[in-house]
Amino acid sequence: MWHLIVNKDKDKSFSEKGFTLMELLIVIILIGILSAIAAPSFFSWLVRARVNDATSMVKGAISESQQEAIRKSKSCLITFPPSDTVEPTIEGTCLVLGERILDKVKIRHNREIVLPDIVKPDGTIFRQNLFDFKGRTDALSDHLVIVISPEDNDSYQKCIVVSDGLGLIREGNYTSNESAVNIANCTNN
Numbered sequence: 001m002w003h004l005i006v007n008k009d010k011d012k013s014f015s016e017k018g019f020t021l022m023e024l025l026i027v028i029i030l031i032g033i034l035s036a037i038a039a040p041s042f043f044s045w046l047v048r049a050r051v052n053d054a055t056s057m058v059k060g061a062i063s064e065s066q067q068e069a070i071r072k073s074k075s076c077l078i079t080f081p082p083s084d085t086v087e088p089t090i091e092g093t094c095l096v097l098g099e100r101i102l103d104k105v106k107i108r109h110n111r112e113i114v115l116p117d118i119v120k121p122d123g124t125i126f127r128q129n130l131f132d133f134k135g136r137t138d139a140l141s142d143h144l145v146i147v148i149s150p151e152d153n154d155s156y157q158k159c160i161v162v163s164d165g166l167g168l169i170r171e172g173n174y175t176s177n178e179s180a181v182n183i184a185n186c187t188n189n
Contacts, residue, residue: 047150054102054148055158059171061090061100062130062160066167068094069131078130083108084179086151094131108147110181130162137167145183147174159186 062078069076076094088107090100130137130144137144144162149155157174161183176185 044156048156050104051148051150051156051158054105054107055160055171057100057102058090058107058146058148059160059169061092061095062162062169064096065092065094066131066135066169068096069133070135073133075133076131080109080146081107083181092130102148104151106149106151108149108179108181110142110145110183131167135167137162137164143183145181145186147181147186149174161186 065076065078072094074094076092078090078092078095080090081088084106086106087104088102090102092099143164146160146162147157148159149157154177159172159174161170161172162168163170170188172186172188174186176182178185
């Protein structure tokens with residue numbers, strides 16, 4: 001015997017698939033909590049990435065200037081802005097790739113690198129350069145220390161040291177928040 005079953009809900013125009021308002025609110029709250037937990041570490045990572053990128057750019061500019069001095073057998077000048085400059089520009093006479101503009105960082109150093117021309121008694125002008133034609137530092141009387149930090153605080157700092165004489169370049173972490181730059185506060189990675 002055959003039975004005929006009639007579906008009474010056949011004429012319903014809505015579907016029972018989907019989410020309730022309560023389920024949506026719970027998901028939104030969970031996303032908000034996870035975002036609040038992750039945001040500080042993301043912004044910290046972003047600050048570190050900016051400082052590391054700027055440090056690489058400065059170190060690259062110094063190395064490029066030194067290599068060009070050796071390659072072209074001529075002295076090379078590299079100019080840094082005054083200490084505590086935000087979003088500084090690095091310029092030089094031997095920078096093949098051009099000037100370096102550092103975004104959202106602050107630069108400090110232990111001396112003014114803009115070296116003046118020296119006028120000799122006979123009237124000739126001698127231009128001081130950071131690197132001589134052999135790639136040595138001919139203008140330093142001590143190690144050059146450059147500190148790069150975020151523009152608004154000193155929470156994460158990197159340093160570059162250019163040694164007197166041979167012009168060896170090393171990079172490290174800077175451990176002091178003082179405005180005066182000291183080589184003793186630049187530690188190896």
